[in-house]
Amino acid sequence: xxxxxxxxxxxxxxxxxxxxxxxxxxxxxxxxxxxxxxxxxxxxxxxxxxxxxxxxxxxxxxxxxxxxxxxxxxxxxxxxxxxxxxxxxxxxxxxxxxxxxxxxxxxxxxxxxxxxxxxxxxxxxxxxxxxxxxxxxxxxxxxxxxxxxxxxxxxxxxxxxxxxxxxxxxxxxxxxxxxxxxxxxxxxxxxxxxxxxxxxxxxxxxxxxxxxxxxxxxxxxxxxxxxxxxxxxxxxxxxxxxxxxxxxxxxxxxxxxxxxxxxxxxxxxxxxxxxxxxxxxxxxxxxxxxxxxxxxxxxxxxxxxxxxxxxxxxxxxxxxxxxxxxxxxxxxxxxxxxxxxxxxxxxxxxxxx
Numbered sequence: 001x002x003x004x005x006x007x008x009x010x011x012x013x014x015x016x017x018x019x020x021x022x023x024x025x026x027x028x029x030x031x032x033x034x035x036x037x038x039x040x041x042x043x044x045x046x047x048x049x050x051x052x053x054x055x056x057x058x059x060x061x062x063x064x065x066x067x068x069x070x071x072x073x074x075x076x077x078x079x080x081x082x083x084x085x086x087x088x089x090x091x092x093x094x095x096x097x098x099x100x101x102x103x104x105x106x107x108x109x110x111x112x113x114x115x116x117x118x119x120x121x122x123x124x125x126x127x128x129x130x131x132x133x134x135x136x137x138x139x140x141x142x143x144x145x146x147x148x149x150x151x152x153x154x155x156x157x158x159x160x161x162x163x164x165x166x167x168x169x170x171x172x173x174x175x176x177x178x179x180x181x182x183x184x185x186x187x188x189x190x191x192x193x194x195x196x197x198x199x200x201x202x203x204x205x206x207x208x209x210x211x212x213x214x215x216x217x218x219x220x221x222x223x224x225x226x227x228x229x230x231x232x233x234x235x236x237x238x239x240x241x242x243x244x245x246x247x248x249x250x251x252x253x254x255x256x257x258x259x260x261x262x263x264x265x266x267x268x269x270x271x272x273x274x275x276x277x278x279x280x281x282x283x284x285x286x287x288x289x290x291x292x293x294x295x296x297x298x299x300x301x302x303x304x305x306x307x308x309x310x311x312x313x314x315x316x317x318x319x320x321x322x323x324x325x326x327x328x329x330x331x332x333x334x335x336x337x338x339x340x341x342x343x344x345x346x347x348x349x350x351x352x353x
Contacts, residue, residue, distance in 0.1 A: 023107040026114050029120055039124040045185055047243055051190045051204070052115060054217035058193035065216035066197065072210050080088035086192055097212065109215075117214030120243045126185050127249060132352045134248070134344040141347055142281050149275040150292060156268045157296035164265040165227045173231065173266065174238055177257045181242055194234050194240025199226030201311030209233045212240035226307045228300055232258055248341030251277075252349070255342060272300070 051273025058065065080101055087094055127134060174191065182188025194210075195218055197203060203211055203222035210221040210233045219237030221230060235254035244250050251273070290298065 019104055019107050019111070023111055030114055030119060033122065035122055035124050038119055038122045042119040043067055043123040043243055046115075047117070047120065048187055048190070051187070051192065051217065051241075055191045055193065056252075058218055059191065064195040064197060064220065064230075065218050066195065066213060066220060069213075069216055114212050116217065117240075117245075121245045123243070125246055125249060126244055126253070127246075127348070129185055130352070132345070132348045134341050134348050137347045139285070142278060142343060143287065145343070145346075146248070146275070146278040146282050146287075147292075149271050149278060150297075153268070153271055153275055153297050154292075154294040156271070157294055157300060157318075158266060165230045168231065168263070168266065170234065173234065173261070177235055177242070177253065178263055180253065180257050185242075185244075187242050190242055192238055194237045194241065195220050196223045197221065198223045202321055204308070204311035205314050207313045210237040212237050222311075224307070224311055226304045228269055228272060228304065231266040232273040235270075248345055251342040252345040255346065256349070259283050273278075274342060274346070277342055280340070281343065 084094055084098055084101075087097065174194075178188045178190065180188075197220045200320075201222065201224040203209065203220065204224055208222070209229060211221060212219045219234075219241050221233045221237060225233060232254050235257055236250045239250035239253045244253065255270050256276045258273075259267050261267060261270075314350050
């Protein structure tokens with residue numbers, strides 16, 4: 001006769017529920033600890049120690065940890081499904097075991113997320129560290145920036161020919177960002193890695209040009225991304241590896257570092273990304289004029305749009321809404337709008353220098 005096991009009281013044997021206790025402690029720490037403590041204890045010490053271990057491992061292999069993670073997860077899931085199938089119990093007990101395993105897995109994912117990177121959301125941000133506050137800007141600034149950067153792009157676009165990404169020294173590119181952070185923030189001595197992920201379109205079909213995964217400690221950019229977008233996206237994802245969580249700040253860092261690099265291709269990528277944010281704002285008020293763009297710039301933009309058409313987004317509305325909820329859950333009040341804050345950040349940075 002099959003018997004149901006009585007569910008144990010977690011207060012009687014707390015050691016059997018270590019995962020639950022660690023989950024609760026982790027969430028309480030994230031919610032209750034002041035940002036200064038998280039910055040001093042986690043960002044500058046715990047996260048630095050983690051990266052000091054993972055960065056050399058990432059640099060020692062050309063295989064993205066993402067692939068290894070996927071293989072491990074698929075193997076583990078298949079093994080657990082097989083164990084559930086082999087259980088000689090009623091279907092209700094089998095369902096209970098499945099829910100229990102799923103709950104443990106989700107708690108493990110969340111715990112690792114915060115301890116491997118997520119606590120940085122509650123830390124002192126890059127702008128706060130530099131006493132810079134991103135404030136709303138007047139339309140005149142957006143308009144002046146739009147035409148200033150457009151003029152720069154028109155002159156630079158003539159000098160951009162063919163695919164350039166494979167000729168770029170990515171370590172040197174990362175070194176520029178590291179030195180910038182060493183001067184204006186912390187953890188500039190780290191060496192995070194950003195991988196190019198295949199098959200092409202894997203991320204683009206989910207509406208992402210790049211992504212940083214705390215569980216692998218590596219950033220990723222889609223191999224199908226247009227070459228003119230790769231330097232800026234690379235620097236953006238690299239910023240996450242240094243512990244910057246705010247999307248707008250990563251955009252800002254990618255722009256500030258990119259425009260100050262000697263390589264014209266990298267500078268063009270940074271200016272182009274920034275100008276597209278400006279162009280969206282100008283388009284809202286009906287002031288975006290394509291006739292002012294050079295033929296080369298217009299051709300570059302068309303190539304980028306055509307490239308997007310190769311990898312249409314599977315779930316555009318769901319992806320945008322879900323990621324917006326995720327950002328807000330981590331304390332980023334602006335959600336998806338934080339990406340566009342690069343304009344306000346650049347304005348505030350200029351006035352703070």
